[in-house]
Amino acid sequence: MMRIALIPLDDRPVCRSLPGLVAAVAGAQVQTPPADLLPAQRRPGDPDGLARWLAGSRADAAVVALETLGLGGLIASRLRDDPVTAVLDRWSALATGPAPVYAATVVQRTPDADDAGEEPDYWARYGRALHAYSAALHRALGGTQRPGTDVPAEIRRDFLRRRQRNHVLNQVALGLAADGVLDTLVVGADDTALAAVGTAEWQWLRDWTSWLELTDRVLAHPGADEIGAVLVARALTVAAGHAPRVAVACAEPDGLDRVARYEPVPVGVGIASQAAAAGATLTDLADADAVLVVHPPQPGAHDWATAPPADTAPAPAARTAALVRRLLADGRPVALADCALGNGADPRLVADLAADGSYARLAGFAGWNTAGNTVGSALATLVAYQVGRVAGTLDERAARRLLAHRLVDDHVWMSSARPRLRRELGTDPTRHDHIADADAPAVTARIGELLAARWRELGAVPGLAVAPGSVTLPWRRTYEIDFTLEETGDQR
Template sequence: MSADASSSGRGPRIALLPLDERPVNVRLPADVAAIAGASLALPPRETLPDLRKAGRADELGAWLEAASDAADALVVSTDMLCYGGLIAARTSADPLATALGRLEALRAIRERHPALPVAAVTLVMRASDSYNPQEEPDYWATHGRELHRLGAVHHRAFAGQTGADLAALEAGIPRDIRLDFERRRLRNHQINLHALSLAADGAIDPLLITADDTAEFAAGTMEQLWLTQWSRILPIPGQVLMYPGADEVGAVLVARQLALILDGTARFRVECADPAGLERIPNFENGPLRVAIDRQVRAAGAELVDDAGAMALLVHAPDSRRRDLCGHIPQFDGDDRNDAARTAELALRLLEGGRDVALADLRYSNGGDPLLIDALRERGILTRLAAYGGWNTAGNALGSVVAAAAATQVARGAGTYDAAAARRLLLHRLIEDWGYQSVVRRAYDAGLRSFDAPGEAAAARDVARELNALLAELAPGTTIDSVSFPWHRSFELDVTLTGATA
């Protein structure tokens, strides 16, 4: 979907200022809106970022204020509003005063439209455990992992733990690099604090404070402690939620605004064949999955209930060995096959009992469990799911499932449900999260290759052919019209499906 287009529909109109220009932040929220017959207004494509080229933050703020006049609700990324996108929030030299001035657009919108629902998300800046500078300042190529470790050591010291030699670690990172990085963190932390102030003033509700690529001990996790304390101290009239996630949040908040506009509340009962897995901390996250589930559901304006008639949020729990499908190919064993079979059998029992089932496939990072998909296909129930997600982090996959399933429930209650849109989204996530990330992507250095122009064109043709072969087995008559690589690398892709019907 073009970023300057709106999804068709006669229902509610939601204006979205996305986290960045990638399909998960633009297309996925539009697909969720379409389930309920809603349209999604997006900024003109030329104002959005292009990988490391920042979006036009001032123009984006002006667009948001103008869009608020015709919208039934807003969903806003503060990273886009303040800096021009996710990567710009980590790399730009914009001073704090400039970023704060842009954030004040939300207060101006509240003054113009006192009753307009405005939901916002602000990210805690990450420090990835890598030497990959594509999404970070250039010095990440030489000092990235040390900066990641430095945050963990500071956090442990803050918590009163001793161990690593902080002085030695700091001495190994040039002072100018440490100064630049920590100043960026401080600037972004002040933006997050100001977002809390706006929530206290009633300018935004809810405010989600999320974090991607974090860990139990990390700079971002320490900042979340400080933000949590301020969220408790300030008398905030609305809701503030803090949990792991990023790229799925736009879709989650679209689902929440749909629930508000259509006056409905989605209800989920968590089902899991491995209940102990709900207590595990997934890769790249800093708390138990059980807590993340609760907050993702609440963020979507939905409820967790103990009602055997509610839609089942079926969780394929994280792998206790914390394996990742990007970067290497795991050797599956008997335990893997047994766990996949247990989840598939539970899905079958739920469906045979008349339950709707939304499946969060969280066993591995960066791709759906191929053994689970095979087990579901053997039982003939894969395309009977209400929603599916298995991409990137547990938070990404979980949030996209909750968003689609919540929109489905609310739309059914309001009489605006578009079954064809729901099926297209289900097939899209299956063919991308399993078909590409777990199967086809293995040929491209397990998802870590960057492309030149000829290589990208050839890869797009090959991937389209392979995915169409898989799709023909899942949904005869449905085809992939186009494949592209948004950031010119094999890690993620965009596909367009045609012919998917209910």
């Protein structure tokens, strides 16, 4: 059994657990550091302890979030003041631990919200203004006039100083790839936009990647939280000596040319880079081993976390479902990336596929957070599935469990139960909430009820269900949950 050492972005399930669920599909195992070394929301991890853990690992490969190894986590990279030299000392473990090393770094985001839950404290007052200032700076590149803003000078300087430090570290990461310390580097763009300082930084890194002739080992695309799973898939392909040939199919003629919310490039551009990062080769349908079906971004400002719609458009969902069924009827392994709306899956599409058992026949599914998160995790699952088939290590039970897990998380929770719970709690969906310790048992019990009811309605993956009492709130907020699946014995 292949063993992969993972240093995740943080302790959220999509960062800590999803890579292991993907690896299990191909019969591999992911090893993570002890929990006390990992970050937990605003509490940073122990980067020095993580460096020692990685250097002492005897795994067959390593997948490393550079922000966690260097600064203690994704949020810590926005908050801590560690100098570049301290980060580089910790990164020296990359040369002494397991090899090959598949690493990821993230271009820092500039969220459009007055919310300091994951940002410096001044974001609570100046978040939206800083987002607008960031966009104005990008648009003014090459000009002589600095954009005007009401953000105080000391806050502007701190905002840009932190970004400059992290940009220097991202440049160093490119150097580690050039020197061969990193087998692969993925540069993610975290919750960005067409105009933003982060989009400019991301483009500069892409330019340097081209100038250094590193495009074979450095990939840049929208996304962050899914990169651990994507790089686990790449590690599997390298170990197996097999790069799955994947075709991309979309029921909408212009679907892959659409730009999803929170991203700076068309979804098709992101797919090409995500596929390369996951170790897959894109090809046409005639030569493909498997197919990624994309339910493309839909117009409008709706979002399952911040602005849940009353309903979704029936025609696009029906067309995507029909495409999935045609491919399944041809005997194709199919993974579905539901990018229709941000932060959750399309209920109409899910219900359509569940109704005739098509959902349970998928090789993979994702429909969470950004299009990059969705596409990356769906591709990672499909790649692991194909590697397992070729290598003879495919674990059908693990594949079925991951299929059920993503449906619970991406639809049953995100686009069904979560909007309803937030209405019941009376919380503002545009800001992260906080559930007090005393209230957590009642909130998680209610979540369990909502999940169970919707899961029974769907009947999409017989034999599995959320274990009663297993729901938790990892960051004491309702944005994400964790849960355990159990076997029910029901195979209808």
